[in-house]
Amino acid sequence: MYKLRPILKPYYDNLEKGKIMGMKCQDCGDVVWPPLPTCQKCGSTNLDWIDLGTEAVIDEIRFEDSSVGGDYTFRKADEFFVSKEPYCVCVGHFPAGTHQFHAALYGVTEENKDELTSQLPFKADAEFIQLDGGFKSVGFRVRK
Amino acid sequence: MLKQKFARPVSIIGTSSLPQRSFDDPEYKDLSIYELWAAACNQAMQDAGIKPKDVDKLVYSQMANFVTMGNVMSPVGSLEEWAGLAGKPVTHIEQACAGGYLAFNEAVNSVASGKYDIVMCAGLETPKHFNARNQPAYMLQPIQKYDGWWSPGRALFDTAYNRFDGVSDNLLTEEQGKYYIKHYGIDEKTLDDTYNAMAINLRYNASHNPRALERTPYSEIAKKAGYDDVMAYMRSDNNPKITQYIRKSGSVLHNVEAGAIIVCSADIAKKYQDHPITVIDHASVSNTQRYPFCFHQMNVDVRDALYGGQDNFNPDDLDLMITTVMTSGEQLDSAEVFGYLPEGKGYKYELEGRTRFDADRPINPHGGDLSFGHGFGCAGINMLSEAIMQMRGTAGGSQVPKPVNDVLVRGMGGGHTTVGILLENQD
Numbered sequence: 001m002y003k004l005r006p007i008l009k010p011y012y013d014n015l016e017k018g019k020i021m022g023m024k025c026q027d028c029g030d031v032v033w034p035p036l037p038t039c040q041k042c043g044s045t046n047l048d049w050i051d052l053g054t055e056a057v058i059d060e061i062r063f064e065d066s067s068v069g070g071d072y073t074f075r076k077a078d079e080f081f082v083s084k085e086p087y088c089v090c091v092g093h094f095p096a097g098t099h100q101f102h103a104a105l106y107g108v109t110e111e112n113k114d115e116l117t118s119q120l121p122f123k124a125d126a127e128f129i130q131l132d133g134g135f136k137s138v139g140f141r142v143r144k
Numbered sequence: 145m146l147k148q149k150f151a152r153p154v155s156i157i158g159t160s161s162l163p164q165r166s167f168d169d170p171e172y173k174d175l176s177i178y179e180l181w182a183a184a185c186n187q188a189m190q191d192a193g194i195k196p197k198d199v200d201k202l203v204y205s206q207m208a209n210f211v212t213m214g215n216v217m218s219p220v221g222s223l224e225e226w227a228g229l230a231g232k233p234v235t236h237i238e239q240a241c242a243g244g245y246l247a248f249n250e251a252v253n254s255v256a257s258g259k260y261d262i263v264m265c266a267g268l269e270t271p272k273h274f275n276a277r278n279q280p281a282y283m284l285q286p287i288q289k290y291d292g293w294w295s296p297g298r299a300l301f302d303t304a305y306n307r308f309d310g311v312s313d314n315l316l317t318e319e320q321g322k323y324y325i326k327h328y329g330i331d332e333k334t335l336d337d338t339y340n341a342m343a344i345n346l347r348y349n350a351s352h353n354p355r356a357l358e359r360t361p362y363s364e365i366a367k368k369a370g371y372d373d374v375m376a377y378m379r380s381d382n383n384p385k386i387t388q389y390i391r392k393s394g395s396v397l398h399n400v401e402a403g404a405i406i407v408c409s410a411d412i413a414k415k416y417q418d419h420p421i422t423v424i425d426h427a428s429v430s431n432t433q434r435y436p437f438c439f440h441q442m443n444v445d446v447r448d449a450l451y452g453g454q455d456n457f458n459p460d461d462l463d464l465m466i467t468t469v470m471t472s473g474e475q476l477d478s479a480e481v482f483g484y485l486p487e488g489k490g491y492k493y494e495l496e497g498r499t500r501f502d503a504d505r506p507i508n509p510h511g512g513d514l515s516f517g518h519g520f521g522c523a524g525i526n527m528l529s530e531a532i533m534q535m536r537g538t539a540g541g542s543q544v545p546k547p548v549n550d551v552l553v554r555g556m557g558g559g560h561t562t563v564g565i566l567l568e569n570q571d
Contacts, residue, residue, distance in 0.1 A: 008305070034305070034434075060436075062318060062388065078310040089311055091436045100436045104310035129310065137308040 002037075002045050010049070011035050015136040020126060022097060024050040031098045040099075052094040054126040056140055059100060060091040061108055061117055078104075082130040088113075092124070092140065104129065107142030116142060146424045146550065146568050148410075149453050150256035155413035155420035156567070158192025158406035159529040160184040160266075164357040164399045164517035167273050167284050172400070176281035177213070178226050180402035181268050185227035188264060188404035193416045196228035199406070200260035203235045203250045205243035205267040207521035211290060212274040214281070223268070237521075241468070242428070242557025243267065244403070244524025245565065249426045251407050261412060266404035267522030273400070311433075319437050320473025321389035328488035335389055338491040339472035340378035343393035343514055345494060346469070349501045350511025352541035357399045357517030394472035394514065401519025403526040414571075419536050424566035425453050433559045439474065442562035443481035446554070450564040451483075459483030459552070464534055464544055466527050467554040469512045478554050479507055482564070501542045509534060509542045524555045528565070535569055 007023075011034065014021045022033035026048055030041035033052060038045055078084070090105035106127055108116055116122070124140040131137055148154075162184055165172050172180075189196065204223060206213075213219055220234045237247045244267040251265035273284040321335055330338075343362065350356035366377030377383065383391045413420035427449035431438050451457045465484040469475040476494065479485040485493050485505060493499050501509030510516040510530045513523070533539040534548045549569040556562045 060322070062322070077308075080308060081310060087310065101434060102309070102311045102436060129308075131308055133308075135308075137310070139310060 005037075007035050007037055012135050015128060015138065018054065018126075018128065020052045020054060020094075020138055022050050022052045022094070023047040029098075031094075031096060033094065033097055033099070033101065050096060052096050055123055056092045056094050056103075056126065057121050058090045058092045058105060058124050058140065058142075059121045061105065061113065061120065062089045062091070080131045080133060082132055087139065090124075090140065104139035105142065106139060107144075112142075145570060146457070146566060147454055148422060149425035150252070150423070152256045152258050153410035154252045154255045154407050154423045155410040155417075156405060156423060156532055157262075157408050157413050157417035157420050158188040158190075158194070158264075158404075159532045160187035160191070160402070160404045160525075161355065161529060161533065162187065162402055162526075163355040164401060164519075164526070166357070166399050167270070174282060176275070176284070177268055177270050177400065177402065178222070178281055180400065181223055181266070182226045184268075184402035184404040185229075185264065185266055188266070188406050191417075192262075192406040192408075194262065194406065198262055199229055199232060199264050201233045201235075201251075201254055201263045202227070202229055203237060203247045203254070203263065203265040205237045205239075205247035205265070205521040205525065206269055207238055207240055207243055208269065208271070209236075209238075212270050212287070214275045214277045214279075227264075227266070229264075239430075239521075239561050240558030241470075241518070241520050241523050242555055242561035242563055243521035244526070245426075245528070245553070245555040245557075245563035246428065246524070246561070248405060248407075248524065248528055248565065249428065249563070251405070252423050252426065255407055255409055262406065262408040264404055264406050265525065266402070267519075267525035268402050269519035269522040270400040271398040271518075271520055317439065317471035317473050318387045318389055320439060320471075320477040323437055323440055324473070324476065324491070328491075330491060332389070334491065336379065336391075337375065338476065338494045339389065339391065339394045340375060340383070341494045341497070342469075342472050342475060342499070343391075344374060344378065345497055345500050346508055346512045347515045348497075349509050349542050350515035352501065353510050353516070354540065356511040356515055357397055358511070358515045362393070389473070390471045396470045396513040396518045397515065399517035399519055401517070401522035401526055403522050403529055405525060405528055405532070419569075420571060421532055421535050422568045422570040424568050425450060426563065426565045427453075428561060428563040430561045439556070439559065439562075440477055440481065442556070443478050443554075446562045446564040447482050450566060454566075462550050462552050463546065463548045464509070464531070464551045465507050465554065466510075466531050466534075466551065467507065467512075468523070468527070468556040469508065469514055470518075470556065472514075474556065475507060475512065478556075482552060482554060484552065501544050506544045509539065509544050511542070521557075524557075524563070527555060528553055531567055535567065 371377035
């Protein structure tokens with residue numbers, strides 16, 4: 001029988017505590033982040049919370065100039081971010097995870113992007129992004 | 145001959161042929177979306193030789209009706225009245241820019257099921273204007289005045305779940321360039337030239353198509369800007385990069401659209417249309433944008449589902465591919481994944497102009513979303529209309545100069561849904 005339980009609230013509550021939680025399938029071991037109640041690999045609903053830590057491996061860096069719009073599309077989805085610090089977008093994965101993800105990556109500049117690109121993959125720390133709606137989201141920051 | 149995959153064979157018997165324009169265009173002065181809708185529906189019915197009473201069901205696609213049509217939840221009753229279809233069953237489909245394709249599929253399924261004999265699918269969208277709630281529809285306002293319109297954080301991603309992570313919609317199509325460089329070993333400059341050549345090719349097509357939104361060839365635009373070499377112009381700051389790979393010329397153009405197509409049971413098609421077109425099959429997949437390279441993967445999944453239904457299908461036998469091109473990478477990726485261009489070599493076809501309407505592997509002879517234009521939930525309807533006209537040989541100046549009997553129409557919407565449709569002339 002499918003067990004009705006909160007998924008989103010515990011996830012966001014944990015972000016406030018500095019913890020990034022995913023869900024691990026107890027049947028096949030696949031790990032999904034952000035959390036979902038159904039295993040994306042085998043379809044099982046037998047999933048439990050897993051602490052993914054606060055460190056990710058950055059596999060790729062993608063940068064862009066969002067000031068040059070095409071029509072009125074093509075902007076970063078950062079309108080709710082409290083901080084307007086520039087960032088780029090990365091592809092990464094958690095050491096305990098099983099899938100790559102997209103995320104915001106802070107600390108990449110015109111000056112260091114080539115050097116950082118040459119160092120891929122590298123580890124980065126979680127950046128808990130404060131949103132103006134009173135909650136946090138997950139990005140990452142390049143280590144100095 | 146391809147194998148029709150429906151329990152009851154389905155044919156296309158009618159299409160509209162409205163041009164792609166903006167409400168800022170003098171041609172559309174004093175009009176509202178209601179007049180355009182009525183024109184599209186009536187064009188399709190007249191093309192099919194039927195009256196509204198002959199239509200058993202309407203499938204209507206629109207993405208932004210709440211925002212752009214005076215905050216109405218679903219204007220199905222009004223739209224039926226404007227098309228003379230009041231009292232008929234109607235289904236409204238909203239699946240971002242894939243909606244038009246899915247409306248067609250739903251119309252086909254409605255006939256294939258045996259429930260209905262003649263079904264119209266029609267789309268409507270006005271991306272750049274809206275009607276305020278307290279004014280009639282001809283009083284148009286620029287969309288920028290609508291609070292909260294088109295923010296990727298709200299509209300493109302599901303932020304009720306978890307897309308508050310700042311990832312851009314750019315990334316989704318940018319990845320196709322990344323994928324291409326990574327897997328096929330071309331350098332960034334070659335990819336840039338490929339994307340520029342693609343924009344030039346599509347505009348070349350559009351310059352022969354009076355229905356297209358932007359029809360001035362880039363060679364002419366370059367000359368006016370003082371460039372004898374069009375590629376030098378395309379590489380210049382006149383055509384700035386929006387992302388690492390994508391330039392302004394490689395980004396979709398939006399316009400107001402209405403369009404309609406009529407399908408019917410194949411056994412009665414000849415009664416209405418001398419040149420009915422057979423719907424072979426359709427397939428679609430949806431995914432989230434969470435995982436990298438989701439666009440590419442959706443193309444792979446739709447290809448497998450669509451081609452898997454055919455015995456010994458050879459994409460080389462396709463005469464034409466029409467494909468959504470929100471940004472440059474999408475056309476190249478989809479053309480190669482679906483086998484219309486050879487894997488890893490498609491870029492050469494763009495560089496050599498071989499994808500133009502009058503060359504050997506035509507893609508988007510109408511100009512594609514980069515020049516023909518794009519109207520969200522209606523886009524798929526008009527992409528299919530272009531396929532129908534090409535297959536009939538009635539596409540005008542941008543008619544592919546060879547028999548167009550087998551066509552793949554591939555569409556994408558919202559970054560989350562990809563559709564493939566196979567059409568064939570079997571009569």
